Amino acid sequence: DFRSGGVLSLAMMVYLVESCPETYGRFILDGDAAMLPFGLTCINITDMMAKFLMMSKSTDRMDALLSQKPFWRMFADPHAMLVCQETAMQLTADVVVEVQTERGSPVTVFDFANILAIVEKRMEYDYLMAGPTSSADLKKIHFRNKKKYQQQMQQRISMARTKSAEEEKKRKEEEENDKTKDDNELTEQT
Secondary structure: OOOOOHHHHHHHHHHHHHHHHHHHHHOOOOOOOOOHHHHHHHHHHHHHHHHHOOOHHHHHHHHHOOOOOOHHHHHOOOOOHHHHHHHHHHHHHHHHHHHHHHOOOOOOHHHHHHHOOOOOOOOHHHHHHHHHOOOHHHHHHHHHHHHHHHHHHHHHHHHHHHHHHHHHHHHHHHHEEEEHHHHOOOHHOO
């Protein structure tokens, strides 16, 4: 269903399949984001990028002409839109891995809306608003952010494990105290 993204969605899908085998591979067969339908994901990512880049039908033409977005310089490169699409698809697969790792259970297609919301927020604020000046700069921002997100995820997992261990220790102490209390009551009764 290409209604939301039109021919641009189809063109982006063809580009990813033909020119970005690593990215495309993450969404098929044994890829880490294979549970998300490639076509649906690609169309939604294209639609999201069109909104950010003020190319969607709902964008006011005057707003687009007067916009001072920090990433416009990147579009001196005619391949910038393709790099944006590839980067957003890579980010989507990365978010799938993060969600799966943190949750400790597989991601399903029912998580798509949540994953897309995370991708949209990160792409807008952490990538485009960082003001990339070229396609290569956007890729550098992606690799830098990928490391940052992985470190944050590891910290959250570590904190959760520490909290879980502390709760377990506290529970055992309470059991010991209850057992000691029960033993004392039995001793007093005899």
